Amino acid sequence: MGIKLTIDGKEVEAKNGATILQTARDYGIYIPTLCDNPALEPYGGCRLCLVEVEGMPKPTTSCTTPITEGMKVKTVTPQVERLRKTVIELLLSDHPNDCMTCERAGDCKLQEFAYFYGLRSNRFYGKRRQYTKQDGNPFLERNMDKCILCGQCVRVCNEVQGVGAIDIAYRGFDAKVCPSFENDLNCEFCGQCVSVCPTGALTGRIWSKKGRTIGIKEVETTCSYCGCGCQLNLHVRGNEIARVSSKPDNHNEGWLCVKGRFGYEFITSPDRLTTPLIKRDGKFTEATWDEAISYVAERFKKIIADNGPDAMAGLSSARCTNEENFLFQKFMRAVVGTNNVDHCARL
Amino acid sequence: MAGLVTVFGSGVMTNSVPETENNDVIFVIGSNTKENHPIVALRMLKAVKKGAKLIIADPRRIPLVKHAHLWLKQRHGTDVALINSILHVMIKEDLINKKFIEERTEGFTTAAAAVEGFTPEVGEKITGVPKEKIIEAARIYAAGKNAAIYYTMGITQHSHGTDNVYSLANLVLMAGNLGRESVGLNPLRGQNNVQGASDMACAPNVFPGYQKVSDDAARAKFEAEWKVKLQDKIGMNAIDMMYAAEAGKLKGLYIMGENPVMSDADQKHTLHALKSLEFLVVQDIFMTQTAELADVVLPAACFAEKDGTFTNTDRRVQRVRKAVNPPGNARDDSWIIMQLSHAMGYEMNYADMSEVFDEVGRLWQNVAGINYRRMEKGGIQWPCPTTDHPGTPYMFKDKFPIGKAKFSAVKFNPSLELPDDEYPFTLSTGRQLLQYHTGTMTRRVKAIDTAAHEAYVEINPADAGRMSIDNGAMVRVSSRRGSITLKAKVTNVPDVGVVFIPFHYSEAAANVLTNPVYDPICKIPELKVCAVKLEKIQEDKNHAA
Numbered sequence: 001m002g003i004k005l006t007i008d009g010k011e012v013e014a015k016n017g018a019t020i021l022q023t024a025r026d027y028g029i030y031i032p033t034l035c036d037n038p039a040l041e042p043y044g045g046c047r048l049c050l051v052e053v054e055g056m057p058k059p060t061t062s063c064t065t066p067i068t069e070g071m072k073v074k075t076v077t078p079q080v081e082r083l084r085k086t087v088i089e090l091l092l093s094d095h096p097n098d099c100m101t102c103e104r105a106g107d108c109k110l111q112e113f114a115y116f117y118g119l120r121s122n123r124f125y126g127k128r129r130q131y132t133k134q135d136g137n138p139f140l141e142r143n144m145d146k147c148i149l150c151g152q153c154v155r156v157c158n159e160v161q162g163v164g165a166i167d168i169a170y171r172g173f174d175a176k177v178c179p180s181f182e183n184d185l186n187c188e189f190c191g192q193c194v195s196v197c198p199t200g201a202l203t204g205r206i207w208s209k210k211g212r213t214i215g216i217k218e219v220e221t222t223c224s225y226c227g228c229g230c231q232l233n234l235h236v237r238g239n240e241i242a243r244v245s246s247k248p249d250n251h252n253e254g255w256l257c258v259k260g261r262f263g264y265e266f267i268t269s270p271d272r273l274t275t276p277l278i279k280r281d282g283k284f285t286e287a288t289w290d291e292a293i294s295y296v297a298e299r300f301k302k303i304i305a306d307n308g309p310d311a312m313a314g315l316s317s318a319r320c321t322n323e324e325n326f327l328f329q330k331f332m333r334a335v336v337g338t339n340n341v342d343h344c345a346r347l
Numbered sequence: 348m349a350g351l352v353t354v355f356g357s358g359v360m361t362n363s364v365p366e367t368e369n370n371d372v373i374f375v376i377g378s379n380t381k382e383n384h385p386i387v388a389l390r391m392l393k394a395v396k397k398g399a400k401l402i403i404a405d406p407r408r409i410p411l412v413k414h415a416h417l418w419l420k421q422r423h424g425t426d427v428a429l430i431n432s433i434l435h436v437m438i439k440e441d442l443i444n445k446k447f448i449e450e451r452t453e454g455f456t457t458a459a460a461a462v463e464g465f466t467p468e469v470g471e472k473i474t475g476v477p478k479e480k481i482i483e484a485a486r487i488y489a490a491g492k493n494a495a496i497y498y499t500m501g502i503t504q505h506s507h508g509t510d511n512v513y514s515l516a517n518l519v520l521m522a523g524n525l526g527r528e529s530v531g532l533n534p535l536r537g538q539n540n541v542q543g544a545s546d547m548a549c550a551p552n553v554f555p556g557y558q559k560v561s562d563d564a565a566r567a568k569f570e571a572e573w574k575v576k577l578q579d580k581i582g583m584n585a586i587d588m589m590y591a592a593e594a595g596k597l598k599g600l601y602i603m604g605e606n607p608v609m610s611d612a613d614q615k616h617t618l619h620a621l622k623s624l625e626f627l628v629v630q631d632i633f634m635t636q637t638a639e640l641a642d643v644v645l646p647a648a649c650f651a652e653k654d655g656t657f658t659n660t661d662r663r664v665q666r667v668r669k670a671v672n673p674p675g676n677a678r679d680d681s682w683i684i685m686q687l688s689h690a691m692g693y694e695m696n697y698a699d700m701s702e703v704f705d706e707v708g709r710l711w712q713n714v715a716g717i718n719y720r721r722m723e724k725g726g727i728q729w730p731c732p733t734t735d736h737p738g739t740p741y742m743f744k745d746k747f748p749i750g751k752a753k754f755s756a757v758k759f760n761p762s763l764e765l766p767d768d769e770y771p772f773t774l775s776t777g778r779q780l781l782q783y784h785t786g787t788m789t790r791r792v793k794a795i796d797t798a799a800h801e802a803y804v805e806i807n808p809a810d811a812g813r814m815s816i817d818n819g820a821m822v823r824v825s826s827r828r829g830s831i832t833l834k835a836k837v838t839n840v841p842d843v844g845v846v847f848i849p850f851h852y853s854e855a856a857a858n859v860l861t862n863p864v865y866d867p868i869c870k871i872p873e874l875k876v877c878a879v880k881l882e883k884i885q886e887d888k889n890h891a892a
Contacts, residue, residue, distance in 0.1 A: 137798065138793065138794035138795075138797040138798055139794050139798070159396070160389060160392070160393075161389065161392075162381075162388075162389075162392040162413075162414055188381075188385070188780060189781075189798065190385065205794065206793075206794055217670075219668050219669070219670035220666070220668060221650070221651065221666065221667050221668045221670065222539070222650075222656075222657045222659070222665045222666065222667050222726075223539065224539045224649070224650035224651075224657070224667075224788075225538075225539060225783050225788075226383060226384055226385075226536075226537060226538065226539065226660075226783075227384065227535060227536030227537055227538060227539060227541060227542065227659055227660035228364070228384055228385070228386040228387055228659060228660060229539065229657060229658075229659020229660065229661075229663055229665055229726070230386055231665065231725075231726075234651060234670040234671075236670045236671060239671045239672050240671065241651065241670065241671065250725075251363075251364060251365055251663065251725075251726070252386045253389075255386055255389055256386070257385035257386065257780070258780065258781060258795070259781070259783055259789060259795070262792070262794055262795070263783070263788070263789055263792045263795055264651070264792070265791065265792040265793060265794070266632075266633075266649075266787075266788040266789070266791040266792055267649055267651050267652075267671070268674075269633070269791040271633055271634065271791060272632060272633065272646070272674045272675075272677065273631065273632060273633060273634060273638075273644060273645075273646035273647070273677060274646055274674045274675025274676055274677055275646060275675055275676045276643065276644065276645050276646060276676070277643065277644040277646075278642070278643050279641065279642045279643070279644075284644065289676065289678070289686070292643055292645060293683075293686045293687055293690050294690055295643060296628055296643050296645075296687060296690075297687055297690035297691045299599065299626045299642070299643075300599055300601075300626075300687075300691060301691060303598045303599040303625065303626060306598075307598055309578075310582070310583075311596065311597060311598040311599060312597075312598070312599045312600075312601070313582070313583055313588045313591075313597055313599070313600050313601070314549075314600070314601045314602070314603070315585055315588070315600065315601070315602045315603070315605045315607065316544060316549035316603050316604070316605070317540075317544065317549075317603050317604030317605050318537075318538035318539070318540050318541040318543075318544040319538060319539060319540065319604045319650075320540065320544070320603060320604045320680055321540065321543070321650075321653070321655025321656055321657060321667055321680075321681075321700070322540065322543040322544075322546065322547050322655060322656045322657065322658060322664070322704065322707065323655045323656065323681055323700045323703040323704060323707075324603070324655065324679075324680040324681050324684070325540070325543060325544045325547035325549050326547040326548075326555060326703055326706070326707055327680075327681050327684045327685070327695065327703060328549060328603055328680070328684055329547060329548050329549050329550075329554075329555070330573065330695070331684050331687065331688050331695075332601075333554075333569075333573075333577055333578070334573045334575045334577065334693060335687075335688050335691050335692075335693040336691075337578065338578060338582055339551050339552070339560050339578050339580060339581060339582030340551060340582035340583045340588065340597075341548075341549055341550070341551060341582060342549060342550055342551055342582075342583070342584045342585040342588065343541075343544040343545075343549040343550070343585070343605070344538075344541075344585065344605055344607070344610060
């Protein structure tokens with residue numbers, strides 16, 4: 001059977017090996033965290049998840065402490081709240097105060113904690129980290145002065161993506177996340193790191209100034225690239241896609257690849273076809289829908305009348321929807337009258 | 348897919364992607380999963396982290412090899428010999444599931460006889476894989492309690508692609524690895540809606556739901572729903588269409604969202620065929636190489652601009668939702684088809700796409716239980732016959748659609764064009780991570796095009812050194828069909844004597860070179876093996892050009 005314990009006076013039960021944090025989450029008890037991610041190994045870096053356990057001399061990190069029988073846990077005490085507030089203050093003491101222009105404003109965990117703890121001024125001040133941007137890659141923007149060293153990007157790249165493109169180099173104040181030898185990032189550009197980053201340290205380059213949270217509508221849909229069928233959330237502002245994200249409760253577990261996450265710009269490409277075109281004397285000329293539809297229908301009808309329906313054929317697409325493919329073959333079979341219809345499954 | 352239909356009665360992924368993480372043996376053959384199905388690869392890595400053994404059989408050093416316990420580097424086009432040798436070892440060492448073979452299969456004896464000559468020594472000679480590794484692969488696979496196989500076009504794009512599939516089916520049948528969670532045989536689908544386009548019967552021999560056009564009862568059902576007389580004769584497939592166009596028998600072609608000039612084997616032939624048509628209509632979102640040849644081009648909406656559903660690789664029907672408006676006068680493909688239909692005297696009236704899907708459900712039992720209202724909570728995997736059915740994560744639990752699964756006696760046939768003195772290299776083609784298919788979409792994404800701007804040919808360092816080809820130098824690659832000029836990428840991904848070209852780039856289209864010979868059953872072209880030669884382009888020539 002499971003292990004019984006109490007959290008904030010509530011009797012709870014969980015599997016042997018579970019941590020205090022996991023158990024609390026299962027019972028809807030909130031413990032603040034910055035470095036924890038349920039998809040990644042526990043890390044114990046940010047110290048926000050400190051809780052008091054009866055019999056333990058000091059507060060302990062709930063994300064790395066396994067539960068034991070009869071354990072009594074308190075998640076909110078004056079002492080842990082003071083410690084949490086201090087942690088946030090220390091992080092903010094070396095964080096640029098540029099929420100005004102930050103891509104993540106409104107969707108930043110650090111900003112959120114600063115808000116809840118009412119941290120407008122700071123008891124701590126001193127040297128701040130300065131970094132020069134050096135990324136040549138066109139996908140990810142790294143603003144390392146906003147990095148809080150939660151290590152989620154390092155862990156997701158290693159544990160989930162199996163790439164290990166980055167790690168934490170140097171120690172103490174000099175510690176920073178970077179590729180080996182501080183080279184430019186050269187990876188699969190999946191952007192998993194961007195999706196787990198709690199602050200504005202990592203963002204998508206093409207997201208810049210497309211909109212943050214105000215005026216954004218999220219539309220859940222299915223990716224149109226490979227057969228994985230990942231679920232995407234398109235963040236739409238006006239008639240434009242500002243960015244793409246994915247929710248962890250989907251069958252793709254919230255993970256995406258470079259194409260799914262960053263490959264949507266073709267939608268607004270100036271090369272998009274915007275009007276029907278009819279070729280006359282070897283040159284395409286613009287036409288209205290009425291003209292194009294009746295011209296195509298006449299030509300199809302003539303071929304069918306002169307040569308029979310089997311002189312017509314249709315090639316449909318594995319890129320189009322089920323409904324479009326269904327209608328397409330129905331058109332070829334029921335309207336034209338031929339079974340000459342195929343698609344590109346073989347390629 | 349025809350291969351799996353013959354063996355099981357249904358040609359789909361037997362498992363679902365989330366089940367992958369509970370595999371204890373993963374056998375990946377002819378699939379560069381990390382680049383072409385990145386999210387499936389993540390589940391594989393998750394399984395490996397949990398202790399699964401990963402076997403890769405691939406002639407190229409694909410990214411997943413880094414995580415593999417065993418890498419079988421077979422020569423291009425020798426998959427049947429490799430699998431037959433593995434089967435030989437399994438039979439000889441008594442690693443087969445006799446109960447499963449007895450109860451659920453037929454034809455074991457002839458299949459076993461066919462692999463008798465494929466000792467690991469013979470296997471090694473044909474495939475180049477050391478016999479110890481063949482034996483080890485057989486033992487690891489057979490020892491798996493939750494073993495699953497994953498494959499893609501590296502298996503199917505051969506003149507003997509169906510044989511490749513048959514031999515993999517033999518492997519799962521001998522091990523009894525079917526009909527349970529996390530065990531099975533999984534063809535990963537390359538495009539977002541290949542499964543759906545097949546299900547919806549954009550195919551010359553069947554109506555939606557794989558119901559044969561020659562079956563009177565099926566035809567009667569569709570005639571009643573559509574209120575029109577339908578043909579019972581099997582139509583032309585895409586390959587036949589091109590030959591019929593060249594012969595002047597096919598006059599009119601309507602292409603929706605396809606770019607055969609780029610994607611088909613032997614571009615010269617495709618161009619000639621399309622130019623021979625009397626009337627070509629192309630409906631697309633961009634002026635593709637194919638659309639350039641059209642008499643009429645109709646502007647369509649892309650996935651973010653319309654409602655509908657896609658069916659992904661594990662039979663999961665999922666919603667596509669409109670997020671933005673299409674540009675200018677571009678319209679949904681469905682609207683265009685309905686308008687055309689109306690102009691030709693047949694009314695298609697649907698208030699929205701959910702009504703179209705409901706019609707599919709009325710005609711095909713396997714999706715009868717799926718509707719837009721249910722899909723609000725997420726995708727549903729077919730078969731799903733009733734609205735209270737939860738969907739089907741894995742197939743063939745109690746029986747196969749054809750009753751007993753069929754073993755096949757599979758002979759090894761080499762690829763049809765092998766290297767010789769004149770064309771000494773084997774060319775393989777495929778995709779890379781950043782670009783997608785014929786590049787019409789990804790090449791219009793600035794970031795992607797910056798990072799993967801140019802066509803290239805991967806050459807092994809030994810070959811490059813011998814021919815004094817530097818990384819980044821321009822080379823001419825020629826086959827019996829034509830030649831292209833592109834940059835050399837010197838890398839140990841391909842083996843010595845092998846080159847690889849991604850087919851995304853129209854300015855150096857790999858399919859200028861590929862061999863238009865086809866699997867006799869599936870009609871899949873042999874895009875994975877043909878013979879080419881390489882020539883270094885001299886500096887001054889390059890300058891003059």
